[in-house]
Amino acid sequence: MLRWLIAFLVLANLLMFAVAHGGFGPLPSAGAREPHHLLQQVHPEWLTTRALRAEEADQPVVGGPAPAAPVTSSPLGQ
Numbered sequence: 001m002l003r004w005l006i007a008f009l010v011l012a013n014l015l016m017f018a019v020a021h022g023g024f025g026p027l028p029s030a031g032a033r034e035p036h037h038l039l040q041q042v043h044p045e046w047l048t049t050r051a052l053r054a055e056e057a058d059q060p061v062v063g064g065p066a067p068a069a070p071v072t073s074s075p076l077g078q
Contacts, residue, residue, distance in 0.1 A: 018024065 019027075
């Protein structure tokens with residue numbers, strides 16, 4: 001029983017290797033999936049990006065101290 005499982009897994013790996021390397025043609029995700037959306041863009045030059053400043057991001061500075069957690073605690077009453 002274990003031999004059949006191993007043989008099946010080897011064949012499955014060979015099949016996936018052939019698919020990944022284009023043995024059955026290009027993958028559907030290899031090209032532009034919806035090229036008509038590029039033609040429908042209105043003023044794509046208006047799209048701009050801007051960098052985040054350090055105080056806007058919630059990321060700690062590498063090598064700096066860890067930020068204090070915004071959690072308050074109090075002793076439990078009996």
